[in-house]
Amino acid sequence: MTDEDTIDQFADDVVKADKTQSRYSRRLSDKILIAFHHACDQDDYEIAEQLLVILEHMLTRRSPNSDANRRKSIESLVAAHERLWHLRHPEQKYA
Secondary structure, X not given: OOHHHHHHHHHHXXXXXXXXXXXXXXXXXXXXXXXXXXXXXXXXXXHHHHHHHHHHHHHHOOOOOOOOOHHHHXXXXXXXXXXXXXXXXXXXXXX
16 A cells, blocks of 8 residues: 555545534534425425424423523524514515
8 A cells, every 4th residue: 555545545534534523513403493494495384384393392391401502592493483474474564
């Protein structure tokens, strides 16, 4: 095995490790919020609403490990509810 082969193997290992690490880099609640926005973009409001129910359940249950970003998560949940409401009521205009 040459030095070039060793470097190539090392580079491949780094890329694989990075992909594995990035796979779990987001919290589950963040992934559900992304899925909610995707459902809204696809005009699938029923699924979007179900995802919000799941997200709300996750954020409001008591957990032994308090989330340091809880306030931000709750604000994101409120914004998501607002988005869904506006999508379902396009005739309502606000200044």
